[in-house]
Amino acid sequence: xxxxxxxxxxxxxxxxxxxxxxxxxxxxxxxxxxxxxxxxxxxxxxxxxxxxxxxxxxxxxxxxxxxxxxxxxxxxxxxxxxxxxxxxxxxxxxxxxxxxxxxxxxxxxxxxxxx
Amino acid sequence: xxxxxxxxxxxxxxxxxxxxxxxxxxxxxxxxxxxxxxxxxxxxxxxxxxxxxxxxxxxxxxxxxxxxxxxxxxxxxxxxxxxxxxxxxxxxxxxxxxxxxxxxxxxxxxxxxxx
Numbered sequence: 580x581x582x583x584x585x586x587x588x589x590x591x592x593x594x595x596x597x598x599x600x601x602x603x604x605x606x607x608x609x610x611x612x613x614x615x616x617x618x619x620x621x622x623x624x625x626x627x628x629x630x631x632x633x634x635x636x637x638x639x640x641x642x643x644x645x646x647x648x649x650x651x652x653x654x655x656x657x658x659x660x661x662x663x664x665x666x667x668x669x670x671x672x673x674x675x676x677x678x679x680x681x682x683x684x685x686x687x688x689x690x691x692x693x694x
Numbered sequence: 695x696x697x698x699x700x701x702x703x704x705x706x707x708x709x710x711x712x713x714x715x716x717x718x719x720x721x722x723x724x725x726x727x728x729x730x731x732x733x734x735x736x737x738x739x740x741x742x743x744x745x746x747x748x749x750x751x752x753x754x755x756x757x758x759x760x761x762x763x764x765x766x767x768x769x770x771x772x773x774x775x776x777x778x779x780x781x782x783x784x785x786x787x788x789x790x791x792x793x794x795x796x797x798x799x800x801x802x803x804x805x806x807x808x809x
Binding site for chain 2: 621
């Protein structure tokens with residue numbers, strides 16, 4: 580079974596609008612962390628936001644917030660007030676306590692911000 | 695504080711040659727990870743190393759691929775007798791500790807092209 584599933588290969592959003600990128604995960608480990616990374620066309624992987632399995636509140640970092648629904652095993656990324664520079668690939672990832680060596684990545688979502 | 699440094703950024707090899715990819719982790723980071731990214735795909739874990747030790751190489755192909763992280767110097771991912779299927783982006787990442795809440799810091803990647 581896939582550890583991380585991102586079902587949206589590509590998304591479009593109008594500049595200044597909000598957009599939600601979906602991510603579901605699969606784990607039986609009670610301790611885990613969820614991460615979102617951005618990969619612009621230049622190729623580097625940029626860390627955006629982190630959510631721990633025991634965190635009571637949804638994580639927020641500036642225009643990024645994570646809609647964490649533990650029972651549904653989803654960790655959707657919400658980008659508010661989209662900017663042209665947000666156009667990139669976005670990857671959801673998970674790290675478990677029991678297999679802490681590994682980061683499991685989804686296949687990514689390509690976001691295009693339309694002016 | 696320099697980030698994770700990878701070189702070269704681009705590497706072109708002919709089939710049968712050897713490819714050596716280098717990675718210097720962030721200062722103070724003793725945990726190094728190598729990932730491979732094929733076009734239109736997410737990152738696939740290859741190997742996790744600490745200084746002078748391979749901790750987890752479960753994602754590494756059994757033949758032709760090897761990795762090291764010596765006491766002094768960068769981590770090296772070595773691919774012997776490259777084939778066209780080895781063409782991919784190879785990312786190195788580091789972290790200061792191992793834990794489900796520890797994010798990975800990525801380098802800019804090495805794009806390997808096999809002719």
